[in-house]
Amino acid sequence: xxxxxxxxxxNEFGVLSRVSGLFSGRGFNIESLSVAPxxxxxxxxxxxxxxxxxRILEQINKQLNKLIDTIKIIDFTGEDFxxxxxxxxxxxxxxxxxxEILRIADIFRGKIVDVTPKCYTVEVTGSPVKVxxxxxxxxxxxxxxxxxxxxxxxxxxxxxxKSG
Amino acid sequence: xxxxxxxxxxECLLQEGxxxxxxxxxxxxxxxxxxxMDSPVKHILTRHEQAxxxxxxxxxxxxxxxxxxxxxxxxxxxxxITGIATAYMDSIPMVVITGQVPTPLIGNDAFQxxxxxxxxxxxxxxxxxxxxxxxxxxxxxxAFYIARTGRPGPVVVDLPKDVQIATAKFEYPETVxxxxxxxxxxGNMRMVEKAAKMILSAKKPVLYVGGGASLTxxxxxxxxxxxxxxAPVTTTLMGMASFPTQxxxxxxxxxxxxxxxxxxxxxxxxxxxxxxxxxxxxxTGKIATFAPHAKIIHVDIDPTSIKKNVxxxxxxxxxxxxxxxxxxxxIAEHKDEIESMHSALKPWHDEISGWRKDQPMTYxxxxxxxxxxxxxxxxxxxxxxxxxxxxxxxxHQMWAAQFFNFTQPRTFLSSGGLGTMGYGLPAAxxxxxxxxxxxxxxxxxxxxxxxxxxxLATLVQYRLPVKIVILNNNFLGMVRQWQQLFxxxxxxxxxxxxxxxxxxxxxxxxATGLRATKPDEVEDVVRxxxxxxxxxIMEFKISREENVMPMVPAGAGINEMLxxxx
Ligand SMILES: Cc1ncc(C[n+]2csc(CCOP(=O)(O)OP(=O)(O)O)c2C)c(N)n1
Numbered sequence: 001x002x003x004x005x006x007x008x009x010x011n012e013f014g015v016l017s018r019v020s021g022l023f024s025g026r027g028f029n030i031e032s033l034s035v036a037p038x039x040x041x042x043x044x045x046x047x048x049x050x051x052x053x054x055r056i057l058e059q060i061n062k063q064l065n066k067l068i069d070t071i072k073i074i075d076f077t078g079e080d081f082x083x084x085x086x087x088x089x090x091x092x093x094x095x096x097x098x099x100e101i102l103r104i105a106d107i108f109r110g111k112i113v114d115v116t117p118k119c120y121t122v123e124v125t126g127s128p129v130k131v132x133x134x135x136x137x138x139x140x141x142x143x144x145x146x147x148x149x150x151x152x153x154x155x156x157x158x159x160x161x162k163s164g
Numbered sequence: 165x166x167x168x169x170x171x172x173x174x175e176c177l178l179q180e181g182x183x184x185x186x187x188x189x190x191x192x193x194x195x196x197x198x199x200x201m202d203s204p205v206k207h208i209l210t211r212h213e214q215a216x217x218x219x220x221x222x223x224x225x226x227x228x229x230x231x232x233x234x235x236x237x238x239x240x241x242x243x244x245i246t247g248i249a250t251a252y253m254d255s256i257p258m259v260v261i262t263g264q265v266p267t268p269l270i271g272n273d274a275f276q277x278x279x280x281x282x283x284x285x286x287x288x289x290x291x292x293x294x295x296x297x298x299x300x301x302x303x304x305x306x307a308f309y310i311a312r313t314g315r316p317g318p319v320v321v322d323l324p325k326d327v328q329i330a331t332a333k334f335e336y337p338e339t340v341x342x343x344x345x346x347x348x349x350x351g352n353m354r355m356v357e358k359a360a361k362m363i364l365s366a367k368k369p370v371l372y373v374g375g376g377a378s379l380t381x382x383x384x385x386x387x388x389x390x391x392x393x394x395a396p397v398t399t400t401l402m403g404m405a406s407f408p409t410q411x412x413x414x415x416x417x418x419x420x421x422x423x424x425x426x427x428x429x430x431x432x433x434x435x436x437x438x439x440x441x442x443x444x445x446x447x448t449g450k451i452a453t454f455a456p457h458a459k460i461i462h463v464d465i466d467p468t469s470i471k472k473n474v475x476x477x478x479x480x481x482x483x484x485x486x487x488x489x490x491x492x493x494x495i496a497e498h499k500d501e502i503e504s505m506h507s508a509l510k511p512w513h514d515e516i517s518g519w520r521k522d523q524p525m526t527y528x529x530x531x532x533x534x535x536x537x538x539x540x541x542x543x544x545x546x547x548x549x550x551x552x553x554x555x556x557x558x559x560h561q562m563w564a565a566q567f568f569n570f571t572q573p574r575t576f577l578s579s580g581g582l583g584t585m586g587y588g589l590p591a592a593x594x595x596x597x598x599x600x601x602x603x604x605x606x607x608x609x610x611x612x613x614x615x616x617x618x619x620l621a622t623l624v625q626y627r628l629p630v631k632i633v634i635l636n637n638n639f640l641g642m643v644r645q646w647q648q649l650f651x652x653x654x655x656x657x658x659x660x661x662x663x664x665x666x667x668x669x670x671x672x673x674x675a676t677g678l679r680a681t682k683p684d685e686v687e688d689v690v691r692x693x694x695x696x697x698x699x700x701i702m703e704f705k706i707s708r709e710e711n712v713m714p715m716v717p718a719g720a721g722i723n724e725m726l727x728x729x730x
Contacts, residue, residue, distance in 0.1 A: 010343075013293065014281055014285075018285060021285055021286060055471070059472060062467045062468040065467070068289070068342060068345045069344055070344045071344045
C-alpha cells in the first residue's frame with residue numbers, strides 16, 4: 001500500500017543522506033521524496049511517499065523516529081490530507097497540436113510557461129493522479145522532457161504543526 | 165583564555181571523566197597527540213586501529229563507561245570500521261574520534277581523505293563532522309550524551325586538522341538539548357501493571373534475557389524477579405553473565421547453540437518475557453515455530469526492536485532496570501497470588517527437569533585427545549569468580565558460552581551481533597586496562613587469534629597480563645563444522661595448512677607461551693598461566709573435528725535441534 005509521511009528534521013549537514021540511507025539500508029521503498037526548509041530555517045520538512053504493509057510502515061516510522069535529527073513524524077495513513085505535485089512538461093507543438101495542447105492545459109488549469117516555435121512547456125499542479133492524467137493526454141503530441149516535483153502534503157483542517 | 169581545538173578536545177575528555185583512550189597516531193591527529201603529552205588522559209597505543217576500537221569497546225563493556233578511541237584520517241579511519249560496526253550491533257557506548265583533512269580540502273580527494281561521515285553513517289548511532297571550532301565542545305558533549313543514553317551506541321566525531329589548530333574560548337556545556345532525541349526511560353505504568361497480571365497468571369513462563377540487562381546493570385532486579393516468581397531464565401549470548409549460570413532457575417543460553425532445555429522451554433512456554441533482547445535470527449530459528457504457544461511481553465528501550473521480528477502482545481518501552489524495578493514492586497504487592505503461582509508452576513518445573521535430564525549440556529570426554537569443553541571446564545574451575553572472559557568468534561566462543569560459569573555481571577565480552585573474529589584479544593586488552601588487577605582471559609581459536617595477534621605487543625608494552633587461550637584445531641572450526649554437516653565434508657579453505665608455533669610467537673613478543681597436547685597437561689598449563697605474571701598464551705592442541713552441539717540447523721525451528729553429530 002502507498003503511504004505518505006512528512007518528516008521534520010534538523011536542517012543539518014548530511015540529514016538527507018541519513019534519511020535516504022536508512023531507506024536503502026533497510027530495504028524500504030521510496031517512491032518520491034521532496035525536501036525544503038520550513039518557516040523555521042533550522043528545520044526542514046521532507047515528504048516521503050513509500051509503500052509496504054502495516055508492519056513495514058510501523059518499522060519505517062520507528063526507524064525514522066530513531067534518527068537523532070528527526071524532530072517529528074506525521075504519518076498521513078488514514079488521515080484526511082491535501083496532496084499536491086507540480087510538473088513541467090515540454091511537449092512538441094506544431095501547427096496541428098498547438099490548440100489541442102492549450103485546450104488540455106486549460107482543462108487541468110495548467111499554464112504555458114515557455115513557448116518556442118516548435119515546443120510548449122506546460123506547468124501543472126495537482127494531485128499525482130491529475131498529473132498522471134495530463135501526462136497521458138499530452139503523450140501523443142510528443143513529450144520531449146518532463147519533471148515532477150513529487151507530492152507535498154498537508155493535513156486538512158485547522159490543526160497545524162507549529163514551526164512547520 | 166583561548167585554546168586550540170586539540171586542547172579543547174582533550175579538555176572535553178577530562179570533563180567526561182575519561183581516563184584512558186586507545187588509538188594510533190597519524191598526520192591529521194598529530195596536534196592532538198602533541199597535546200596528549202601534557203594531558204593526564206592515558207593513551208594506549210594499539211598496533212592497529214581496529215584493535216583500538218575493540219579495546220575501547222572491551223573497556224566500555226567491562227566498566228559501563230563510554231569507551232574512547234582515536235585514529236587518523238583515511239586509512240586510520242577506515243581501519244576503525246569493523247570495530248565501530250561491532251560496537252553498533254551490540255549497543256556499546258563509545259566515542260570514536262577521527263582526524264580529517266583540513267576543511268578547505270574536504271571533497272578534493274586529498275591525501276588520506278576518506279568520507280568518514282558517509283562510511284560510518286549506517287554503523288553509528290550518530291556522527292558529526294566538526295567544521296567550526298566554535299562547535300567543538302558542544303559537539304563532544306552531544307557525542308558522549310548520545311553514546312551513553314537511550315539504547316547506547318558508537319558516535320563518531322570527525323575532526324578536520326584546521327579545526328584542531330584553530331582557537332576558541334573553552335566552555336563545556338552542562339547539559340545538552342536535542343529536540344529530536346528523547347529516549348523513554350520510565351516504562352508506562354499501565355503496561356507494567358498489565359505485565360504483572362499476565363505474569364502472575366502464567367503457567368509456563370520463561371524469562372528471555374538479552375544484552376539490555378548488562379547495559380542497564382539490571383542483574384540485581386532480574387535475579388529478584390526470577391526468584392520472586394520462580395520463573396526459569398534463559399539468556400542470549402549478550403545476556404550471558406547477567407544471570408548466574410549455576411542458579412537453579414538458569415536454563416543457560418537459548419538459540420542455535422543453546423541448551424536443549426532452554427529451547428524446549430521457550431517452545432512450550434505460555435508466556436515469554438523478553439527483557440532487553442531483540443529476537444535475533446540466531447535466537448529464534450524459524451520464526452513461524454518460535455514460541456508458538458506463548459504470549460510475548462517485550463521490554464526494550466528501542467521501539468524499533470519491538471515487533472521487528474515477532475508479534476508482541478505487550479510492549480513496554482523503557483530502560484530495563486527501571487521497568488524491572490516497577491514490575492517487581494507491582495508483583496510484590498500480590499503476595500497470595502505469588503504463592504499460588506509457585507505451586508501452579510510445579511508441573512512446569514518438572515517438565516523442564518525432564519528435558520534437562522534427557523539432554524544435559526555435556527560432551528564425550530577423552531583420555532587421549534584434549535576436548536575443548538574440558539579446557540573450558542578447567543578454566544572455569546581454576547579462574548577467579550570475577551574473571552573477565554572475552555572471546556573471538558567460532559566454536560571456541562560457543563564452548564565458552566556453554567561450559568564456562570558466570571556469576572558476576574559484565575564478565576563475558578563477546579561480539580554477538582556482528583560476530584567479529586579478532587574482537588576478543590583487543591577487547592581483553594581494553595578490559596584489562598580498566599581493571600589491571602582482575603583476571604582477564606581471551607578464549608580464542610587459532611583462526612581468530614591471527615586476526616589481531618599483533619596486539620600481543622600492546623599487552624607486553626603496557627604490562628597488561630591478559631591470559632590468552634588458543635583452542636587450536638588447525639581449522640576455521642565453525643565453518644568446517646558447517647561444511648561437515650551441510651556440505652558433505654568438503655573442507656574448502658578451512659584447514660589452516662600451516663601450523664603456527666604459538667609458544668614461539670608469544671616469546672617473540674616477550675610474552676610467555678605454554679602448550680598442552682594431552683589431556684593430563686591441561687590443568688598444569690592453566691595453573692601455570694594463572695601464576696605467571698604478564699601476558700601468557702596457552703595453546704591447547706584440541707581434538708580437531710570436535711563439533712559444537714546441540715545445534716539448530718539454519719532454517720529449522722529451535723525445537724528441532726541436532727543433538728549430536730551423526
Ligand atoms: C572477520 C570475520 N571473518 C569471517 C568470519 C566467518 N567465521 C565465523 S567462525 C569462523 C571460524 C573461526 O575459526 P577459529 O577462530 O579458529 O575458531 P574455531 O571455530 O576453530 O573455534 C569464521 C571464518 C567471521 N565471523 N569474522
